[in-house]
Amino acid sequence: MKLSEKAEEILEALWIAVEEEGARFLDPERMGFPADDPAYKELTGHTLVEIRQGMVYFRPEGREEGKMTIRRHRLAERLMMDVLNLRGDAGDDKACQFEHLLNEGVDIKICTMLNHPATCPHGKPIPPGECCADARAQGDLGVVALTEFKSGQEGEIAYIQTKDDKKMQKLMAMGVLPGNRIVLVQSYPSYIFRVGFSEFAIDSNLAKEIFVRK
Amino acid sequence: MATGCGKQAEAPGKSPNIKRVALVGNPNVGKSVLFNALTGSYVTVSNYPGTSVEVSRGHAVINDQSWEVIDTPGMYSIHTITEEERVAREILLHETPDVVLHVLDARNLERMLAMTLQLIEAGLPVILVVNIMDEAERMGLTFDLELLRQRLGIPVIGAATTRKRGLDEIRSAIVAYRHDPENPPHFAYSRLLEHDINEVAGLMVGEYILSRRALALLLLQQDEEITALVRRREGEGFAVIAEKVREIAFNRRGSFHLDLSLERKDIVKKLILGVFTSPEKRVVTWAERLSCMSVRPLTGIPLLLIVLYFGLYKFVGDFGAGTLVDILEQKLFVGIFNPWITGVVKMIIPWEVIQELFVGEYGIITLGIRYAVGIILPIVATFFIFFSFLEDTGYFPRLALLVDRIFKRFGLTGRAVIPMVLGFGCDTMATMVTRTLETTRERVIATVLLSLTIPCSAQLGVILALLSKFPGALAVWGTCLLLLFVVVGLLAARIMPGEAPMFYMELPPMRLPQISNVLTKTYTRMQWYFLEILPLFVLASILLWLGKITGFFGKLITAMTPVMASIGLPRETAVAFIFGFFRRDYGAAGLYELQTKGLMDARQLTVAAVTLTLFIPCVAQFLIMKKERGWKVAGGIGVFVSLLAFGSGYVLNQFLLMTRLLS
Numbered sequence: 048m049k050l051s052e053k054a055e056e057i058l059e060a061l062w063i064a065v066e067e068e069g070a071r072f073l074d075p076e077r078m079g080f081p082a083d084d085p086a087y088k089e090l091t092g093h094t095l096v097e098i099r100q101g102m103v104y105f106r107p108e109g110r111e112e113g114k115m116t117i118r119r120h121r122l123a124e125r126l127m128m129d130v131l132n133l134r135g136d137a138g139d140d141k142a143c144q145f146e147h148l149l150n151e152g153v154d155i156k157i158c159t160m161l162n163h164p165a166t167c168p169h170g171k172p173i174p175p176g177e178c179c180a181d182a183r184a185q186g187d188l189g190v191v192a193l194t195e196f197k198s199g200q201e202g203e204i205a206y207i208q209t210k211d212d213k214k215m216q217k218l219m220a221m222g223v224l225p226g227n228r229i230v231l232v233q234s235y236p237s238y239i240f241r242v243g244f245s246e247f248a249i250d251s252n253l254a255k256e257i258f259v260r261k
Numbered sequence: 262m263a264t265g266c267g268k269q270a271e272a273p274g275k276s277p278n279i280k281r282v283a284l285v286g287n288p289n290v291g292k293s294v295l296f297n298a299l300t301g302s303y304v305t306v307s308n309y310p311g312t313s314v315e316v317s318r319g320h321a322v323i324n325d326q327s328w329e330v331i332d333t334p335g336m337y338s339i340h341t342i343t344e345e346e347r348v349a350r351e352i353l354l355h356e357t358p359d360v361v362l363h364v365l366d367a368r369n370l371e372r373m374l375a376m377t378l379q380l381i382e383a384g385l386p387v388i389l390v391v392n393i394m395d396e397a398e399r400m401g402l403t404f405d406l407e408l409l410r411q412r413l414g415i416p417v418i419g420a421a422t423t424r425k426r427g428l429d430e431i432r433s434a435i436v437a438y439r440h441d442p443e444n445p446p447h448f449a450y451s452r453l454l455e456h457d458i459n460e461v462a463g464l465m466v467g468e469y470i471l472s473r474r475a476l477a478l479l480l481l482q483q484d485e486e487i488t489a490l491v492r493r494r495e496g497e498g499f500a501v502i503a504e505k506v507r508e509i510a511f512n513r514r515g516s517f518h519l520d521l522s523l524e525r526k527d528i529v530k531k532l533i534l535g536v537f538t539s540p541e542k543r544v545v546t547w548a549e550r551l552s553c554m555s556v557r558p559l560t561g562i563p564l565l566l567i568v569l570y571f572g573l574y575k576f577v578g579d580f581g582a583g584t585l586v587d588i589l590e591q592k593l594f595v596g597i598f599n600p601w602i603t604g605v606v607k608m609i610i611p612w613e614v615i616q617e618l619f620v621g622e623y624g625i626i627t628l629g630i631r632y633a634v635g636i637i638l639p640i641v642a643t644f645f646i647f648f649s650f651l652e653d654t655g656y657f658p659r660l661a662l663l664v665d666r667i668f669k670r671f672g673l674t675g676r677a678v679i680p681m682v683l684g685f686g687c688d689t690m691a692t693m694v695t696r697t698l699e700t701t702r703e704r705v706i707a708t709v710l711l712s713l714t715i716p717c718s719a720q721l722g723v724i725l726a727l728l729s730k731f732p733g734a735l736a737v738w739g740t741c742l743l744l745l746f747v748v749v750g751l752l753a754a755r756i757m758p759g760e761a762p763m764f765y766m767e768l769p770p771m772r773l774p775q776i777s778n779v780l781t782k783t784y785t786r787m788q789w790y791f792l793e794i795l796p797l798f799v800l801a802s803i804l805l806w807l808g809k810i811t812g813f814f815g816k817l818i819t820a821m822t823p824v825m826a827s828i829g830l831p832r833e834t835a836v837a838f839i840f841g842f843f844r845r846d847y848g849a850a851g852l853y854e855l856q857t858k859g860l861m862d863a864r865q866l867t868v869a870a871v872t873l874t875l876f877i878p879c880v881a882q883f884l885i886m887k888k889e890r891g892w893k894v895a896g897g898i899g900v901f902v903s904l905l906a907f908g909s910g911y912v913l914n915q916f917l918l919m920t921r922l923l924s
C-alpha cells in the first residue's frame with residue numbers, strides 16, 4: 048500500500064490527536080485539508096479511517112498504519128538532526144519530505160543506524176518497530192557514542208555529530224572519518240583512542256561526538 | 262590545470278641567488294630534526310606535537326649552492342585552525358619556496374598523505390620525505406616507496422633523520438628538483454566536487470602563489486584568511502565568487518569538510534594500495550607497554566611520583582641544589598675565587614668606591630656572578646636536564662591527559678601541564694611556551710598562575726635550603742602556594758570570559774631520549790637563560806651599589822620599613838625584596854643571607870618566603886608577559902600579583918601570630 052503524502056500527513060495528525068492528545072477523532076477543519084480533499088477518499092478506500100458527521104476516526108488497520116507513519120516521520124527528524132546535522136526549520140522541512148521515502152525496510156536500516164532512538168528531537172516518543180524489539184532482545188546497540196565503548200573495544204566510525212566546525216576539523220585531522228577503524232584504548236581520566244597507528248587523547252566533550260558501529 | 266602563473270609575484274625581498282626550501286608537515290614528524298641536520302644549527306626538538314611555535318630560518322650549502330632552509334610549526338592540513346598552523350601556512354601563501362619538503366611519519370602514511378595531496382594540488386614544488394622509517398620497520402611495516410613515487414609523480418624519499426638515514430638523498434633531491442608548474446600531477450575528485458571546484462576557480466582572475474584549484478577548495482571550506490586574500494585580490498569580482506561559494510555551501514548543507522575529507526581518503530586509499538603493508542599481528546613494543554602504564558591512573562600516579570622523586574627531589578634537589586651548589590658556591594666561590602678576585606681587584610683599582618662595585622657587599626662579581634654561577638646555574642642546569650629528558654621520552658602528553666580533568670576546573674586543559682612544569686625551571690621561558698595553548702583565555706590564566714604561584718627552580722632551590730631547617734615552615738609555605746594556585750585557578754575560570762576549552766592531543770610514541778639531543782637542548786636553554794639573567798644580575802648589582810653610595814638605598818629601605826612591618830618582617834628584609842624585584846630567586850638568596858645572620862625566626866622566614874614567592878616575577882618575565890600578552894594584561898597581572906602577594910603575607914602573618922603555629 049502506497050499512500051499519497053497528504054494521506055500520510057492526515058494519518059499522522061489523526062494518530063497524534065488520538066494517541067497523544069487523548070481525542071477520539073480528528074476535525075478536518077483543524078487539519079488544514081478541507082473535508083472534501085481526495086486524500087480522505089484514499090484513506091477510507093484503504094479502510095484505514097472512517098468519516099462520521101464530518102469527523103475522522105481510525106479503523107483498527109489505520110491505527111497501526113498511523114503509528115508506522117509517525118515512526119517514519121520522527122526517525123526522519125532524528126536522521127536530519129543527528130547525522131546530517133540539520134536543525135530548526137531546515138531540518139523539519141527536510142524531515143517532512145524525507146519521511147515519505149522511508150518505506151519498505153529503509154526505516155529499519157535507518158532505525159538501526161541511529162541505534163533505535165526512543166524519542167524525536169522534540170522529545171516525542173518514536174513508536175518502536177520490530178527492529179527495536181529485536182535489538183533490545185539481543186542487547187545489540189548498533190551505533191553508539193565512543194563514550195559508551197569499553198576500553199579495548201574496537202569498532203568502525205559511523206559518523207561525527209557536531210555543529211562546531213572546528214571540532215569537526217580537529218577530529219578529521221586525527222583520522223576520525225566515517226569508515227575508519229577505531230579502538231578505544233582507555234576511557235578514564237581522558238579518552239584515548241587509536242586510529243591506524245596513532246593514538247590520541249581527547250576529553251569527553253569530543254568523545255561523545257564520535258559515533259561508532261561495533 | 263595551468264595554475265602556476267604569477268609565481269614570482271610576491272616574494273618579499275628574495276635575493277636571486279639564494280634558493281629556499283621549506284619544511285612542512287604534521288606536528289612531531291621530525292621537521293626540526295631535519296632542519297638541524299641540513300643547517301647545522303639547533304632549533305628545539307622534543308617528543309610532543311607543537312614543539313615549534315615559530316618559523317625558523319637557517320642556511321645550508323648543498324652541492325655548492327646556497328639555500329635558505331625554513332622550519333615551520335606542524336600543521337594538520339592546509340586549511341588551518343590554530344595560530345601555529347596559520348604561521349606555517351604563511352610561508353606557503355606569501356613566500357615562494359623553490360622546494361617544499363613535506364615530512365611525514367611513515368607509520369601514519371595513510372593519514373598524512375592527505376596533506377601531500379593538498380600541497381601538490383596547490384601547485385607547490387613538493388618532495389615527500391617519509392620519515393621515522395626505523396620505527397615503522399621495527400613495527401613490521403613495509404613500504405614500496407618507488408611505487409608511491411610513480412603514483413604521486415613527485416620525488417619520494419624514505420628517511421630516519423635522527424639516524425642520519427636518507428639525508429644525502431634528501432640533499433640530492435633538493436638540488437635536482439625541477440618544478441613543472443604547468444603540469445602538476447592531478448588527482449581527480451568525484452565529478453560533482455570537480456564541478457564545484459571549477460565553478461569557483463573559473464571565476465578567479467587574480468594572480469596567486471597557490472593554485473586556483475587549491476584556493477577554490479579553501480574558499481569552499483570557509484577559510485577566513487583565504488577569503489580575505491581573494492577578496493583583496495579580486496576586488497569587484499569577489500561578490501560573484503562569494504555568491505557562488507554560498508550557493509555551493511548551501512547545496513551541500515554544511516557537510517563540505519566531511520565530503521572533501523572522505524574524497525581525499527578514497528584517493529589516498531588507492532594511492533597506497535600495495536605501497537604500505539602492515540603485519541598480521543600488531544607488534545607491541547616495550548614503549549607501548551610503558552605508555553599504557555603511564556596513562557592508567559592506578560599505575561600512572563605511582564609512576565608520576567617515582568619520576569618526581571628521582572627526577573626533581575633526588576637529581577635536581579639533592580644533587581643540583583645540594584651537592585653542586587655546595588661545591589660551586591661554598592668551595593669554589595666563597596672559599597677560593599672570591600678572596601682571590603677581591604685581592605686582585607683591590608690591587609688594580611685604588612679607589613674603594615669602585616672596588617665596592619666589583620667585589621663589595623653587592624659587588625658584581627662577589628654577589629652577582631656568585632649568585633648566578635654558584636647557586637642558580639647548577640640548580641637550573643639539573644632542572645633543564647631533567648625536563649629535557651622527560652620531554653624527549655614523550656611523557657608530557659601522557660601527563661597532560663592524566664591531569665586534564667583537574668585542569669579543566671581552572672579553565673585550562675591538560676595541555677597546560679607543559680608550561681606549568683617548565684615554570685618550575687624558568688617562569689619566563691614557560692610564559693613564552695603558553696603560546697602553545699589554544700585560546701587567549703587559557704594563555705592569560707596560565708600566565709597568571711605561572712607568575713603568581715609557580716616558583717622557578719632557582720628560587721625553589723634557595724627556598725628549600727632556607728626553610729629546610731624548619732619542616733613546619735616548609736609545609737606552611739607549600740600549603741599556601743597550593744591553596745593560592747587552586748583558589749586563583751578556580752576564580753580565574755569563573756571570572757575570565759570565554760568558552761570552556763577542549764582537550765585533544767596526539768600521543769607520540771614513547772621513545773628512549775637521545776642523550777645528545779637532551780644535552781644540546783639543555784645547553785641552548787642554559788645559554789638563553791644566562792643571556793637573559795646575567796645582565797639583570799649585573800644591573801641589579803650596579804643599582805644597589807649606586808643606591809648605597811648615594812644613600813638612596815638606605816632611604817628606600819626606610820620607606821619600605823612600614824610595609825615590611827605590616828607583614829611582621831624586620832627592616833633588613835626590604836633588601837631582599839628589592840633584590841626580588843629583579844629576580845625572585847635573587848631575593849630568596851637575600852633572605853638566605855639574613856637567615857644565616859640569625860635575623861629572622863621561623864614565622865618571619867615563612868611569611869617572607871611566601872610573600873616573595875608570590876611577589877612580582879623577575880623583570881625578564883614581566884617583559885615577556887608584556888611581549889606575549891600586551892601592556893594592559895601584563896600590567897594588570899603585575900598589579901594583581903603584587904597586591905595579592907602582600908595581602909597573602911599579611912593574612913598569613915596574622916594567622917601565624919594568632920595560632921602560634923610555628924612558634
Ligand SMILES: Nc1nc2c(ncn2[C@@H]2O[C@H](COP(=O)(O)OP(=O)(O)OP(=O)(O)O)[C@@H](O)[C@H]2O)c(=O)[nH]1
Nearest residue numbers: 288289290291292293294308311312313335421422
Ligand atoms: N626514531 C626516530 N625518531 C625521530 C626521527 N625523526 C624525528 N624523530 C623524533 O620525533 C620527535 C619529534 O621531532 P621534531 O623534529 O621535534 O618534530 P617536528 O616535526 O619539528 O615537530 P613540531 O615542531 O611539533 O611540529 C623527536 O623526539 C625526535 O627525536 C626518526 O627518523 N626516527
Ligand SMILES: [Mg+2]
Nearest residue numbers: 292293312313
Ligand atoms: Mg619542530
Ligand SMILES: [Zn+2]
Nearest residue numbers: 124167168169
Ligand atoms: Zn519531532
Ligand SMILES: [Zn+2]
Nearest residue numbers: 158163178179
Ligand atoms: Zn529500531
